[in-house]
Amino acid sequence: MPRTSQSGPAESDGPGAGQDEADSAATTGVDDVAGSDEAATDSVPPDVTADGDEQADGDEQADGDEQAGADEPVGADEPVGADEPVGADEAADEEPPDVTAGSDHADDPDETPESAGTRQPDEARPSDDSVPQARPDTRQDGPAWRRFLIAPPTVLAGSLAVLSLLLHGIVGDRLGFDLAGGALLPVGDLGAVWSAYLDAWHGVAGGTTSAGSPALAVLGAAGAVLGGPAVAVSLLLLLDLPASALVAYAATRRLTTRRWARAGAAAAYALAPAAVDAVASGRIGVVVVHIALPAVVAGIASLLTSNDVRRLPLGAWCGLGMTLIGVFSPISYGMVLLGLVVAFVTLPVPGGRSWQGLPALTMVVLLPLALALPWLPTLVRHPELLLHGLTGPADAASAVGLVGLHPSGGVPLGLVLVVVAVVAVVVAASVRMAAGAMLVVIGCAGAAVTQLVRAEPVTGGDAMPGYAGAPLVIVTAGLVAVVLGGRLGAGARAGAGAPRTAVLGGSAVTLAVLATAALLGGAGEVRTGGGVRLPAALDDELDDSGRGVLVLGHDGPGGSAPDRLTAGRTPGFGDDALSPVGGMAERLEGWRNGLLGGSRDAVTNAAAAGVEFVVLPPGENGDALRSDASDLVRSAPSASDGRAVLRLTPEAGQxxxxxxxxxxxxxxxxxxxxxxxxxxxxxxxxxxxxxxxxxxxxxxxxxxxxxxxxxxxxxxxxxxxxxxxxxxxxxxxxxxxxxxxxxxxxxxxxAPWHSVFLLVSVAALLFAALTAVPGRARTSRGR
Incomplete structure (x- = not known):
């Protein structure tokens, strides 16, 4: 039944009104524009009191904190799953929607958390100077554009966009639409990317029947709209900070927390050191997880704890989000799925769980598997892909780096977020921190798996750990959720004046430290035109002949690079997720040793396999080959990164x-x-x-x-x-x-089964698209 607020019982226009509005809020995922206090009151779910009610509260007499808690459970000890949305520790009213800076007293810097939920008439309020007096809200005055410019999401996006400009334009040379380098191989054009996904055979590592990752289809679809897959990848890297912040801000809109607090939490999450390191090192899978994670977690939380959402449409959207996370970072799909199972078992639901929510939850779990069906046989045969993902393994992270939330080491300034979360637990422990704590535990478990489990990469070489970026992003999300869950409780216990100043000051210092960490560790290897690329003339020659290029591996400061052989082009994004035929990785290693040692047999073996160009490791100039096999090789123009290139002269072809x-x-x-x-x-x-x-x-x-x-x-x-x-x-x-x-x-x-799997995945996508569109709500009419 509808909740009541201090100002009186909540009104309802009928059994379907609140349901329709809540359904809309759950499925659209965006905030509506606040037009007036009354409109704001009508737009919130039945269990939340909008800020417009504060005006009505000014005309009624409140008896104090005891009266505030008489009608509804308020405070840090309220159990998870109660009628009030999880994440609030006091009777703070939810503000109007967040697109504009509408009328909400929650943003008033002089208003305390206590006064927001228990506002009293002037003549009835205590005269204690410690209780701040509410000032008239004049923010409705002025043009709409001004309210929009000073709204929390606008300030959040603008400030992080400026920081991104500094990070990518000054700290790193990344202002461009053809980014590559580090773990990110150059991204092909639209036709090449779609072929890499749809084809059953790939000219990689001498030819392989391993299926391409569905991530290629995602980039192909995005590239068709944005101007190419390379542009889509570049925009993901360049806009990671503001995009992840806005998604996190929107994901917390159902919480009864002030908008500026939500904006601060979103900024802290966006500045996650693991995400900054992922951008700098080209770990595109972690970047996708960083952006999509808050929306997926919020959607799953609504499915598990709310009875006023349209489950099937929301389940379809959550399933698509899980697919996006899973195809770019399989280990992240496993961690989120583990969190879903734990939450389903442990979280209480008002009125108990019903079978009606099971189809939506089943869709969340199984839809990603159906959409990624062509890739599943490859994952089953090569489980190391679950650990290493699309961009391959990484060097082991140090203990300091893990504690500082920075997988590559760097300056461990991320430790400040850990300290703030610990302080929040000590000062304002609340059951509302449980969800964040669960994310922290799951992320720590994932980080432990990436570091303790070692596997031989599909491209060959010694057993190596995985990259800990995705688990640390989940840890960061959990720490931010813990701090956000305890903020209101801390204010309720500590008082109104100095403690509020301390909270604001601590938040500002935390964000400043995280921003500093981003600037200090944001250089990396990714840059415009990065990666190994041949001159245009050689690229055209490869495209015409279809012959191969062998890029010899090497050890470097950013980790070891494997030997890569591709036909008709240089290595590109997605190649490291294709498993070569058994024994091919060893053959490539033997060819590398022979070519660097001047072996004529190595030249003829490579040429017989279709190789025309050999890109030598950094620092090598091929003197041994030029001396012992001068009639079989000759020099070619250098690669884009300055590495020497040799042309093999024996006659060969595909x-x-x-x-x-x-x-x-x-x-x-x-x-x-x-x-x-x-x-x-x-x-x-x-x-x-x-x-x-x-x-x-x-x-x-x-x-x-x-x-x-x-x-x-x-x-x-x-x-x-x-x-x-x-x-x-x-x-x-x-x-x-x-x-x-x-x-x-x-x-x-x-490969007939590959075509069948593709058709099944297309059918699953159509089903998800149709299910994700909510139908018209049924309304009851009087007769």
Whole structure:
């Protein structure tokens, strides 16, 4: 039943009125513009008293704190799940919606938390000087644009936008729309990104049938609107601070907390050191989690604790949010899912739980799995992706870095937020801190998993830990929720004057320290035009020939980089989440050691696999190769980061027809002979993988059609329409024996299940989109 406020019982226009408005607030996710005090009162849920009621309170007599608590549970000891929204520790009325700086006494700097909920007439108020006298609210005077400019969300977004400009324009060279570097590989164009998601075969690491991450589809959809996937990624990095702050501010709008307090909490969350480090190091998955997490957590909380929301639409939106988090950071999906299960089991609900909420919660859990269905087989075969994510592993974080909420170490100024949260617990312990404490525990558990569990990356190399950025973002969210949950309780216990000044001063110092930490640790490796890129002429040559580029790995201050081999282009975003064929990572490591040591066999093996350009590690100039295999390599223009590039001169291609002598070496396991990779002994064929259709002329028996693709189940071949077996060349490449007579040879890769999974994910997306649109509320009419 509707709650009552100090000014009297809440009025309702009927059983559907409050429901409709609450449903709207839960599903739209944005604040309405406050037009008047009466409109503000009507717009809030039935269990919250709007600031407009304070005007009515001025005409009634209140008996004091005992009277304030007579009608409703108020204070730090109110159990979670009571009628009042979780997160308030006093009878503070919720302000009008937040788009403009409307009329709300909560923003009055001279008004205390106590007086906001128990306002008395002037003649009945105590004369104690410690109780501040409310001043007339004159903020309704003046034009609407002025109220908009001084509104908390406007100030919040504007101040963080200025800080972002300093961070990306002065501290780091990141003001551009083609950002890359660090863990973030260059992002391809719209066609390349969609192909990387939709195709069943990828020319990465010699060819792999591993499915692309659905994150590529997200970037492809965003890039279609914003001007390209690279622009979408750059905007995520550049606007992380204001975007995450606004999402966090909107996510807390159902809390009975003053708007400036919510704005301060949102700013503290936006300045999370882990998120700043993720932007600087190119961990795009953590950035997405940082922006989306508050909305997803708030939506799940509404599903679990509110009976006045439209569950299925909200469940669909939460499921889409969980999908967004999961495809960019699988470990974050696991942590949020764990929090959902714990909250479902432990949180009490007024009137008890009903089966009506189960379909929405089931949608939250299963919708991400359905949307990511094409990627699930890859995750099952390679669980290390759950730990390392899309951008790969990281060096182990130090204990100081973890405590300071900065996974890369840096200056541990994030410790100030930990101290503030501990002080809040000591000074104003409240059950409203339980949700934040749960997030802290789950985030700490996730950070422990990333550091204690080590796995060999899918790209090969030694077992390494994961990046602790996403768990630390969840820890930061929990700490902010703890402080926000205890703020009102602290004010109620301590009094009105000096304690309020201390709270405001402490908040300002905390935000200043976090902003300083962001500026000190915001340089990083991400920059405009970053990553390994070849000159435009070489890029065009690769695009025309389809041949590969081998970027040799190295150890560096930002962590070790693996060996990367890609066909027709340089390595790009999403490649590190594709698992190579078994043994390919070891082959690439052997080629790297051989090329740096001047081995001629390493050159011919790489060329036979389709490699045309080799990008050497930083500091290497290829002297050994130039000395011992000068007839097989020659210099090429340097890469964008200054690294030396060598061109391999042996004849090769994506598809080649080799002589019987070279074919014998291929099937016997011997290295390719460089003398047989010139002239008439080899013939590159103009064909593109994974489907090669070749018309072979009459020739000697024993010839072999060799593809620059690693053999996996799913490859098939026909000669003049008759199926023929696949013959592995050099033990790992796809090849087909060619007859003496003229014939048509077709080699292709098929993966029917991949297409089925794509159709299922599209159907799930359509279902979610239709469910997320709320229908018209049914109203009862008198007869």
């Amino acid at each position: 598809v080649t027809l080799v002589s019987p002598e070279q074919a014998h070496r291929a099937v016997s396991g011997s290295a390719p002979n460089d003398e047989l990779m010139r002239g008439s002994a080899i013939a590159p064929v103009d064909a593109r993988l994974p489907d090669a259709r070749v018309r072979v002329s009459e020739g000697p028996d024993g010839r072999l059609l060799v593809l620059a693709a690693e053999y996996e189940p799913g490859w098939s071949a026909t000669v003049d329409g008759e199926p023929v077996p696949i013959t592995p060349a050099w033990g790992h490449q796809v090849s087909v024996a060619v007859p003496e007579s003229e014939s048509e040879v077709v080699v292709r890769y098929t």
